[in-house]
Amino acid sequence: MRPVTPGDDGFLFTLYASTRAQELAAWGWNPAQQEIFLRTQYQAQARHYAALYAPEGHALIEVDGAPVGRQWLVRTQAETLLVDMALLPSHRGQGLGTRLLCAIQEEAARARVPVRLNVTRDNPALRLYTRHGFLPVPGSDPASPYLELHWRAPEGDSGTGPG
Template sequence: METPLPFAPRLRPVTSSDEPFLFTLYASTRARELAAWGLPPAQAEPFLRMQYQAQARHYAAVHPPEGHALIEVEGAPVGRQWVARTATELLLVDVSLLPEHQGRGLGTHLLRELQGEAARARVPVRLHVTRDNPALRLYTRQGFTPVPGGDPTSPYLELQWRAPEGDSGTGVG
């Protein structure tokens, strides 16, 4: 039996007042990469802002805004989740957590909730992840598998999860 989380994560729609937090979150997802490049902070900040704005414009142009949610724990923002829901799939566009909230079961909890939703709707969950992203271990543990025909030279893997036959959302995990 799964141990319940000691906290109750809550998803709420993103608003324009969340922009400063969303930038901080985005920057935290790139910290390891920027450290490897040795970029000084004076150069890192404008680079990160440019990259963040490009990603935000792209996501907003391609994915419905109703799937964009802030993840809160005890009323404080700790991450974001963006899910594009269609009749044929749930596309996990992005899920990010601040580093201090990673490795505590929150990502697993959110992923299981999404898998339960997909099982009830009888659709797969699909996502893209970089091959060197530590979250790849989480996705693999949760039963995600590579989509056949992927480009082995791409830095990204396309993964998918389908509920086992007969699972209507109660046996995920």
């Protein structure tokens, strides 16, 4: 992990585009239309995150010195918010996301705070989160495409990690 710098923007766009590839393939747009849409959406997300969240929690995930993903955490005295975690397709499904999520849970358990996140209902990562004990926040809007999840270490867990 290392802090994100302005020079990482090209990689971050590529990463963002990779998270939307399956969705866009279904729309039948040509590559130029996809590029315009993706750039617009990426810039909107970047502005939104920058307006809401401190940059200190924004990190690139590297393997052997090469960027393979990003993680954005907001740590407060009350909770840890997982704003975003994404990996390139070539690094999904190999346990890296699990290791990252376990590290977040262990840190939150030591700090005695819950972890909160939002995920789209059709995101394959939803299985990862539920497997690691994340539960829907009561009162979540069933019509929303997003599901708000939370996790709290069991009483007496001092950060040894989820089973």
